[in-house]
Amino acid sequence: MMNHRPRVLLVDNQPDDFIPVQECLEREGFSVSMVTNADDGKREMALKKADVAIIDLRLERDWDERDLSGITLAKQAEPSIPKIIWTNHPTIAAVKSALGPSLDGLPAAVGFVSKLSDEGLPALLNAIRLALTPANGQIMRRTLQAFEVKAPVALHNRVEELGPEVASERMHGLLRDMAQELERGRERDSHEMLRLRKTGIVVGWVGTATIVAMFPLLWFGAIEAGFLSAGVSTLTNLAHKLFAKRENAAQDRLTRSYMELEKIYRTTFLFALIESIESKNARDACRKKLLNHLIDQSWLFNVGKP
Amino acid sequence: MLMVLLGTTKENHWNAVLKKALEPLGGFDVMTQEQLAGDKLDSKYKIVALDATYVDNVERFVSQLRNEQPDRRIVVFTAAPTWQGARAAFEAGATDYLPKTLAQSELLNAFREVKRKRLPPWPR
Numbered sequence: 001m002m003n004h005r006p007r008v009l010l011v012d013n014q015p016d017d018f019i020p021v022q023e024c025l026e027r028e029g030f031s032v033s034m035v036t037n038a039d040d041g042k043r044e045m046a047l048k049k050a051d052v053a054i055i056d057l058r059l060e061r062d063w064d065e066r067d068l069s070g071i072t073l074a075k076q077a078e079p080s081i082p083k084i085i086w087t088n089h090p091t092i093a094a095v096k097s098a099l100g101p102s103l104d105g106l107p108a109a110v111g112f113v114s115k116l117s118d119e120g121l122p123a124l125l126n127a128i129r130l131a132l133t134p135a136n137g138q139i140m141r142r143t144l145q146a147f148e149v150k151a152p153v154a155l156h157n158r159v160e161e162l163g164p165e166v167a168s169e170r171m172h173g174l175l176r177d178m179a180q181e182l183e184r185g186r187e188r189d190s191h192e193m194l195r196l197r198k199t200g201i202v203v204g205w206v207g208t209a210t211i212v213a214m215f216p217l218l219w220f221g222a223i224e225a226g227f228l229s230a231g232v233s234t235l236t237n238l239a240h241k242l243f244a245k246r247e248n249a250a251q252d253r254l255t256r257s258y259m260e261l262e263k264i265y266r267t268t269f270l271f272a273l274i275e276s277i278e279s280k281n282a283r284d285a286c287r288k289k290l291l292n293h294l295i296d297q298s299w300l301f302n303v304g305k306p
Numbered sequence: 307m308l309m310v311l312l313g314t315t316k317e318n319h320w321n322a323v324l325k326k327a328l329e330p331l332g333g334f335d336v337m338t339q340e341q342l343a344g345d346k347l348d349s350k351y352k353i354v355a356l357d358a359t360y361v362d363n364v365e366r367f368v369s370q371l372r373n374e375q376p377d378r379r380i381v382v383f384t385a386a387p388t389w390q391g392a393r394a395a396f397e398a399g400a401t402d403y404l405p406k407t408l409a410q411s412e413l414l415n416a417f418r419e420v421k422r423k424r425l426p427p428w429p430r
Contacts, residue, residue: 090389096403099396105424112393154369154398161366 005031006132009050011041011073012086013059017115021054024121030128038073045078052131053077054124055109057087057094065089071097074108082131084111086124146174155295164287171291172271179264186257193250200243207236267294308350309334309417312342312367313357313383320406324355327410331417339367346374353420357406358384358391365398372399379420401425 008030010018015036022032033049035041038059045053059069071094074083085098090112098109111127113119147158147170159167210232217225270290277283311324311334321336328334335351339361347354354371358364368380379401384391392403402420407413 092387092389092392092403095389095392095396099393100403101401101423101425103423107396112389114389149366149369154366157363157366161363 005029006051006128007031007033007049008128009041009044009053009081010034011036011038011053011059011070012056013037014056014062017056021121021124024125025128028125038069041073042077045081048078048081050081052128053081053083054086054128055083057085057089057098065091068094068097071108074098075102079106082111083109084113084124084127084131085109086113086115088115090114090116142174142178143171146170156292159288159291159295164284164291167291168271168274168287171294172268175264175268175271179261179268182257182261182264186254186261189250189254189257193247193254196243196247196250200240200247203236203239203243207232207239308332309353309355310347310351311336311355311357312339312347313355313360314338315341320357320408323408323410324413327413328417330414331421347371349375352377353379353381353417355381355383358382364391365394368395368398368400377425379423379425381417381420 006029008025010021010032012018012034013036015034018034022034025032033044035044041053041055044050053074055070055074057070058064058067059073061067070085070087074085077083085094085108087094095112098112099107101107110131113123113127143155147155147162147167149155149158162170211229214225214229214232218229267290271287274283274286274290277286309328309331311321313321313336315336315338325333334353334355337347356364356368356371361367364382368382371378371380380399381402381404382391382395382400383404383406385406387403387405395403401423402416404413404416
């Protein structure tokens with residue numbers, strides 16, 4: 001999970017197209033930068049100034065249907081940055097070039113979204129969130145396993161196939177398991193924080209005691225004692241910084257666990273509430289609505305996001 | 307590499323065209339989705355051609371096939387190609403998405419390229 005605002009790089013030769021996209025992404029908590037040509041885009045990505053890049057399909061000649069310069073940029077630019085092709089001219093050939101495996105095995109982009117009104121910004125946002133989800137993201141991986149699918153795109157169909165009752169049982173069960181694991185992790189992190197704090201205090205006391213013990217020797221002019229106390233002081237300082245760093249990391253994990261648990265408990269409460277509805281039809285309708293909401297709103301990908 | 311066409315086993319003009327086109331690559335077996343009946347496809351088939359006309363829920367089936375065997379190449383054939391269909395197929399793990407063309411040389415070239423391609427890591 002990222003602690004900073006995810007950085008989105010927009011590469012489009014039509015700056016007018018940027019403004020609504022930029023406003024929307026910034027409202028959603030992304031930090032947005034923009035360039036208007038492939039060279040600048042490649043340079044920004046080489047400097048790893050983005051977590052995800054949105055690239056216009058036609059960067060050179062908007063009127064030319066053979067212009068696939070956006071995909072060329074996606075292929076050439078820093079491979080560790082996921083790219084999404086964003087276009088007014090979606091075609092099968094463009095999708096194949098963008099998402100199909102090339103000869104080296106890797107697709108040029110991870111997403112392909114139409115700028116036209118049938119998709120537009122909501123689809124772009126969804127694609128960005130998917131692109132930012134780590135491939136082994138725990139929650140996503142577990143959800144895909146629970147629903148026996150391999151790609152998030154297949155989740156809706158799977159819910160349809162299983163039916164609302166079975167699908168919501170699976171999701172509910174998954175959330176319960178994850179809550180238990182998070183609780184266990186939270187306990188481990190609390191213990192670790194306590195242990196690190198205690199060890200830090202002990203190290204601090206030992207260091208101080210050693211330095212104090214050197215004072216009588218220093219008084220009698222033993223220069224080695226001076227070097228020794230300076231050394232002990234530096235070591236104590238370093239150890240203190242190391243423990244503080246690990247303690248902060250455990251604290252971060254704890255904070256994230258609390259946020260994830262809060263979302264999970266809120267959702268399990270909704271599932272439990274739905275189970276109390278008497279009419280089967282109404283119950284199924286609510287189950288379906290909640291499941292689709294969880295998938296559509298990318299709730300699964302947002303857990304832990306501040 | 308052994309190939310299988312998942313579609314229809316009935317006499318069919320397009321099946322005949324594909325069979326003729328792929329003869330230089332060793333031909334292929336034909337099977338229906340019903341014949342699989344939820345079982346796993348034999349792992350000897352490294353290339354699967356999937357006729358979207360005769361397969362229910364193509365995306366789900368593609369991801370299931372890739373899931374069973376990540377080094378499997380999957381080609382989706384459709385009589386009504388759309389860019390949205392292509393996107394869904396690739397996102398589900400397809401190696402290629404092709405219209406049901408009758409040009410044998412195009413079909414042969416497409417399959418030669420599919421054989422040459424390395425596959426991306428799965429799941430993405």
